[in-house]
Each structure stands twice: as structure tokens, then as C-alpha cells.
Amino acid sequence: MAVYIKKPEPSQKLRVLGVGAKFDVSGYPSLLSAKRKMRFGFIYPAVGKGGRLIPLLKVLQSNACMGNCYYCANRQGRDFRRVKFSPSEMAKLFIRYYEGGVVKGLFLSSAISARPTQVEEEMLETVRLVREKYGFRGYVHLKILPGTEEDLIAEAAKFADRLSINLEAPNQTYLSRLSPFKDYSGQLLRGLERIARVHRESPLKAGVTTQLVVGPSGESDRELMELSHKLYKGLGLWRVYYSGFTPLKDTPFEGLPPCSKWREARLYQADFLLRRYGFTPSELPYDGEGNLPQDMDPKLGWALAHPERFPVEVETASFEELLRVPGIGRISAQRIVNLRRKEGIGGLEGLKRMGAVVKRARNFITIKGKFSPSPQKGEKEVDEQLFLWEEL
Numbered sequence: 228m229a230v231y232i233k234k235p236e237p238s239q240k241l242r243v244l245g246v247g248a249k250f251d252v253s254g255y256p257s258l259l260s261a262k263r264k265m266r267f268g269f270i271y272p273a274v275g276k277g278g279r280l281i282p283l284l285k286v287l288q289s290n291a292c293m294g295n296c297y298y299c300a301n302r303q304g305r306d307f308r309r310v311k312f313s314p315s316e317m318a319k320l321f322i323r324y325y326e327g328g329v330v331k332g333l334f335l336s337s338a339i340s341a342r343p344t345q346v347e348e349e350m351l352e353t354v355r356l357v358r359e360k361y362g363f364r365g366y367v368h369l370k371i372l373p374g375t376e377e378d379l380i381a382e383a384a385k386f387a388d389r390l391s392i393n394l395e396a397p398n399q400t401y402l403s404r405l406s407p408f409k410d411y412s413g414q415l416l417r418g419l420e421r422i423a424r425v426h427r428e429s430p431l432k433a434g435v436t437t438q439l440v441v442g443p444s445g446e447s448d449r450e451l452m453e454l455s456h457k458l459y460k461g462l463g464l465w466r467v468y469y470s471g472f473t474p475l476k477d478t479p480f481e482g483l484p485p486c487s488k489w490r491e492a493r494l495y496q497a498d499f500l501l502r503r504y505g506f507t508p509s510e511l512p513y514d515g516e517g518n519l520p521q522d523m524d525p526k527l528g529w530a531l532a533h534p535e536r537f538p539v540e541v542e543t544a545s546f547e548e549l550l551r552v553p554g555i556g557r558i559s560a561q562r563i564v565n566l567r568r569k570e571g572i573g574g575l576e577g578l579k580r581m582g583a584v585v586k587r588a589r590n591f592i593t594i595k596g597k598f599s600p601s602p603q604k605g606e607k608e609v610d611e612q613l614f615l616w617e618e619l
């Protein structure tokens with residue numbers, strides 16, 4: 228039986244509803260976010276431009292849910308405290324934290340305790356109060372619930388910087404293994420398409436995003452990457468987030484293994500290659516089951532599978548060819564192209580000054596025809612720099 232707190236204080240509610248919101252991810256593989264832990268269970272350090280950390284109040288309006296998704300902490304019938312903020316309570320509390328300098332933005336979601344439109348209206352009322360009554364101009368990410376009407380989404384877009392809806396899975400077959408009552412194309416995908424349409428007509432400052440649950444439904448990385456690519460190209464999504472599954476007590480998935488943090492991190496890296504490096508999903512290096520290697524980053528995996536493309540001569544290679552070299556990112560590739568004619572490369576030291584990770588790149592390049600490889604070491608690392616300038 229769910230336990231309802233009688234007349235809880237707002238701070239009590241915040242602790243409960245902050246914990247309920249932590250399963251929505253927004254921007255960083257958990258392998259790297261170990262250093263960026265949530266504070267008090269509800270202050271989430273999102274990563275902004277240039278690696279700046281932006282503390283967000285990340286919270287549910289309510290954790291009471293009619294849904295029974297197998298993996299979810301808030302599912303109906305799970306025995307724990309159910310609480311709800313009224314819009315005025317939530318808005319006031321957020322502003323108190325904002326004015327106290329504790330948070331700089333709001334990420335508001337909710338479980339589905341009634342008709343989705345009714346719950347969405349309450350969340351929207353919170354955001355409206357935050358904007359109109361309290362004059363807050365900073366970042367607001369508002370979750371759209373499955374089944375929300377398009378005119379309400381359009382209204383939400385007037386107040387939020389970002390709207391999102393969680394697709395959870397690559398298709399209905401996988402979704403049914405996670406959430407028996409959700410309809411993939413009629414509810415989730417249609418919801419995302421509605422948000423994307425609203426965004427096209429009146430662009431949101433921080434775009435449209437979605438989240439996928441990784442692991443328990445048995446989907447492959449290839450299927451996830453194909454879906455993400457379709458969403459980036461077809462709907463103009465800003466980001467797809469990958470939430471590695473963690474089993475929770477008293478849920479039907481309690482006994483399932485957690486998703487490996489390396490799998491989650493490699494998905495973020497592969498996603499980055501799709502969005503920023505011109506890779507297509509079919510180029511990524513999968514194993515026989517359609518999964519990315521976990522012991523090396525996917526760009527290195529691709530390079531090792533394509534010896535015919537290397538070594539690349541740094542003095543003459545195009546920007547696109549440089550981008551494919553492990554250890555050379557977009558910024559260093561641009562610097563190489565800009566500076567090589569004026570100043571020359573200056574050998575491996577010069578490359579390092581341009582921002583390349585030389586210990587990796589040197590195995591795949593020549594400089595003025597000279598090849599200077601280094602012995603390969605273990606590659607099980609995630610280049611944190613890759614994510615630092617990602618926005619939220």
C-alpha cells in the first residue's frame with residue numbers, strides 16, 4: 228500500500244519528489260557524472276556551454292501514478308510515500324531556491340496521477356507562475372506527458388526553454404516489455420512529433436529532447452543508434468538521452484542486472500559521432516549482436532576496422548578526414564586546417580598545442596610523411612573533454 232504523508236511540509240515533499248525525478252537524465256553519462264552528484268537529492272548539476280555547471284531544481288510535481296511501468300520507482304501499487312505540489316507551492320519553493328542562489332533553473336516532470344492533460348496543466352501553471360508572477364527568466368525544462376493535446380504543448384512552448392517526452396524504447400515491441408499500458412506510435416512518438424511541430428513553428432531556446440531506457444527490454448545499441456539518427460534527422464531533436472537501467476526494489480524488474488555504465492557511456496559517444504562527426508548508424512562498430520564494444524570508444528573501434536583509411540597526412544587532409552582520426556576532435560581539426568598553412572603543424576608537440584590527444588592520434592597519422600606510432604595501451608577510458616562543451 229502506498230503511504231500518503233498527511234499535510235507534509237514543502238521541504239519534506241521536495242525530498243520525496245526530488246528522488247522521484249532522478250531517473251530522468253539530462254546530459255551526461257553516469258560514468259562521468261560520479262563527480263557531479265545530485266545535491267540533497269533534488270539539485271542536479273546540468274552541464275552548460277563551455278562545461279559550465281548549471282544547478283537545476285529537478286523535481287516531480289507529483290509522484291502518484293496510475294501507470295505501472297516495470298522499471299519505475301513511481302509505479303502504481305509500489306509501497307512508498309506519495310506526495311504532490313500544488314502549482315503555487317512548487318513555484319514559490321523554486322523561487323526561494325533561485326533567489327537564495329542555490330539553483331539557476333528548473334526541470335519539472337510528473338508521474339501521471341490523473342488525465343495526462345490535467346497533470347500537464349498543473350505543471351504548466353507552475354511554470355506560468357514562475358515566469359509571470361515571479362519574473363524568472365532563466366532555464367526551464369518541462370516534461371510533456373504522453374497524451375497531451377497539441378494546443379497545450381503550444382502553450383507550454385511559450386513558457387519553457389526545452390520540452391521533452393520520453394520515448395523509452397526503439398519500438399512498440401521493446402516498449403511493451405517495459406510499460407504494458409503505453410502506446411508507442413499513438414502516444415509517445417505522436418507526442419514527440421507534436422512537440423517537434425510546435426518547435427518548428429516557434430523555436431524553443433533549448434530545443435526538444437527525449438530519453439531512452441537502456442538494458443531491460445533487450446534492445447541492441449544498433450537499434451538505439453538507428454532510432455536516434457532518425458530523430459535527429461527527421462524531427463530535428465536537440466538531444467537523445469540514454470538512461471542506463473538500475474533495478475529497483477519492489478518493482479517487477481528488481482532481479483534484472485543493471486545496465487553497464489560503460490554501455491551507457493559508449494552510447495553517448497556514438498550519439499556524439501552521429502550528431503557532430505557525420506557518422507551514420509551503419510558505420511558504427513557493432514559486434515554480432517549489434518552492440519558497441521565497451522572496451523574502446525566507438526571512433527577508435529571504427530578506425531581499427533578501417534585500416535584502408537589510415538594513416539591520414541595531417542599536412543594535407545581535409546577537415547572531414549581529420550575528424551575521423553581518433554584523438555582529433557572538431558576544435559583541433561579546425562585549428563589544424565586554419566593554422567597549418569600559416570604556421571605549420573610543428574610536429575606532435577604542435578598537434579598537442581592544437582588540442583589533439585596525441586597519444587591516440589599518432590597511431591593514425593603522418594606529419595610530412597613521417598609515421599610515429601606509440602604502443603597501444605588499454606583504451607577503457609571516456610574522454611570527458613568530449614562532453615564538456617555540450618549544452619544541457
Ligand code: SF4
Nearest residue numbers: 292294296299302338
Ligand atoms: S507512467 Fe510509468 S514511467 Fe511514468 S511515472 Fe508512471 S510508472 Fe513511472
